[in-house]
Amino acid sequence: MAKLTFLGAAGCVTGSKYLVETAGSGAASKKLLVDCGLFQGANELKERNFKPLPVDPKTIDYAVLTHAHLDHTGWLPVLARDGYRGPIFANPATMELTEILLKDSAHLQEEDAERAKRKKYNHHEEARALYEPEDVDPVLKLLKPMPRSGGFDISPEFHVESFDAGHILGSSSLELAIREGAKKTVVVFSGDIGRYGQPILKEPTTPPSKADVLICESTYGDREHEDGDPEGLLAQIVNRVVKRGGSIVIPAFAIGRTQTFMYYLRRLEDQQRIPRIAVYVDSPMALSATDLYIKHKEDHDLEFAREESSDGKGDPLNVHEFHLTRTAEESKAINKVKTPCIIISASGMVSGGRVLHHLALRLPDAKNAIILAGFQAEGTRGRALREGAKTLNLFGETVPVCAEIVEMGQFSAHAGKSELLRWLSGLPTPPKQTYLTHGEPVAAQALQAAIRQKFAWKAAVARYLDTVSLGA
Numbered sequence: 277m278a279k280l281t282f283l284g285a286a287g288c289v290t291g292s293k294y295l296v297e298t299a300g301s302g303a304a305s306k307k308l309l310v311d312c313g314l315f316q317g318a319n320e321l322k323e324r325n326f327k328p329l330p331v332d333p334k335t336i337d338y339a340v341l342t343h344a345h346l347d348h349t350g351w352l353p354v355l356a357r358d359g360y361r362g363p364i365f366a367n368p369a370t371m372e373l374t375e376i377l378l379k380d381s382a383h384l385q386e387e388d389a390e391r392a393k394r395k396k397y398n399h400h401e402e403a404r405a406l407y408e409p410e411d412v413d414p415v416l417k418l419l420k421p422m423p424r425s426g427g428f429d430i431s432p433e434f435h436v437e438s439f440d441a442g443h444i445l446g447s448s449s450l451e452l453a454i455r456e457g458a459k460k461t462v463v464v465f466s467g468d469i470g471r472y473g474q475p476i477l478k479e480p481t482t483p484p485s486k487a488d489v490l491i492c493e494s495t496y497g498d499r500e501h502e503d504g505d506p507e508g509l510l511a512q513i514v515n516r517v518v519k520r521g522g523s524i525v526i527p528a529f530a531i532g533r534t535q536t537f538m539y540y541l542r543r544l545e546d547q548q549r550i551p552r553i554a555v556y557v558d559s560p561m562a563l564s565a566t567d568l569y570i571k572h573k574e575d576h577d578l579e580f581a582r583e584e585s586s587d588g589k590g591d592p593l594n595v596h597e598f599h600l601t602r603t604a605e606e607s608k609a610i611n612k613v614k615t616p617c618i619i620i621s622a623s624g625m626v627s628g629g630r631v632l633h634h635l636a637l638r639l640p641d642a643k644n645a646i647i648l649a650g651f652q653a654e655g656t657r658g659r660a661l662r663e664g665a666k667t668l669n670l671f672g673e674t675v676p677v678c679a680e681i682v683e684m685g686q687f688s689a690h691a692g693k694s695e696l697l698r699w700l701s702g703l704p705t706p707p708k709q710t711y712l713t714h715g716e717p718v719a720a721q722a723l724q725a726a727i728r729q730k731f732a733w734k735a736a737v738a739r740y741l742d743t744v745s746l747g748a
């Protein structure tokens with residue numbers, strides 16, 4: 277009987293890795309890895325990235341990706357370095373995004389490790405980079421395309437079908453059919469579920485699967501996002517900060533939220549609801565990512581497709597005064613900008629990356645504002661800011677937090693609690709078992725309670741390294 281092991285995203289929101297194994301021993305058992313993410317956030321989690329998997333990567337036959345975010349792909353270079361040689365299936369948009377994300381990840385890790393060594397402020401043993409740029413190429417050679425929708429045979433044992441997840445470009449929920457002789461077991465992996473009614477991407481679609489087992493994310497299982505029109509709120513913040521002569525820093529990854537912000541800022545400028553001010557997208561990969569958002573039309577919702585074509589000017593992801601910075605020197609030069617501007621820079625959880633130096637400069641000034649739009653994991657500086665920290669530790673120094681901190685859950689790329697329940701209600705039959713992953717314990721438990729109450733399904737919170745049977 278097939279089984280599944282939770283190698284990550286169990287009890288936390290990062291490190292997504294699910295190992296599916298068919299029955300049998302040795303080579304007779306086929307192994308498929310669904311996602312291969314990096315642990316991010318608290319040091320205790322990050323240390324897991326340096327530990328070998330409990331299964332030898334050489335013995336894993338196949339891998340498949342739900343989407344390109346690093347907490348779903350960022351450990352692939354280690355997997356390949358440790359001996360994995362099988363194909364890594366992903367749709368074309370995910371393949372292209374994964375390439376830019378992994379290259380960027382390798383650079384950021386090197387930069388962070390270098391900085392830690394130089395400044396010696398990190399007492400943490402692992403000041404070495406988890407992997408380097410040359411570890412990324414072997415992964416790219418293993419990436420193989422699979423269709424954006426419809427069914428696809430990975431092997432005689434594994435068949436997958438993808439459904440739009442509406443989370444980032446290329447994001448999918450996967451229906452996995454496992455064949456063992458005459459027996460067929462259906463497992464649905466939600467991947468990360470996006471929000472309904474968001475711009476640019478298509479809506480999340482629940483797989484119409486009679487699932488034996490469901491693996492469902494629970495990032496916001498205990499919370500709803502703030503109500504309100506994101507566009508109007510963003511206009512208010514921009515106008516307020518510009519009026520007092522301040523600047524706005526938005527910690528955000530170059531993929532997904534950056535495009536959503538650009539989309540709304542462009543619309544607000546065109547409608548003359550905000551002044552045209554300089555927007556710095558401080559990320560070497562933002563331009564490539566934005567190009568991919570434009571290129572992969574199969575992901576676009578109807579309104580976005582209309583905006584691209586209707587007025588002929590169609591550049592809905594580009595603000596009028598757009599500055600892209602690629603090099604570290606260009607990034608540092610933004611520090612000299614005194615007039616109101618908007619700086620969008622990674623990482624989204626302020627755990628590393630260039631946003632650190634922007635915050636070190638702009639946090640102490642009450643005229644400025646910081647917009648927190650994404651999920652802020654436990655132990656990250658983003659979480660500390662969200663919870664009202666008065667100071668932040670940056671580059672080994674204590675920086676006072678005087679800037680206005682604005683949380684804008686409306687810009688989240690993750691479904692809130694009721695949206696998760698809406699997605700779940702789309703399944704045609706109750707899964708025989710549901711495991712909740714990709715959520716901090718409180719969130720996963722809250723969703724478990726809500727599922728029991730609303731649907732009376734069996735639901736359990738996944739535990740790290742637990743192996744469960746997929747048999748009915």
Ligand SMILES: [Zn+2]
Nearest residue numbers: 343345443468
């Ligand atoms: Zn994601």
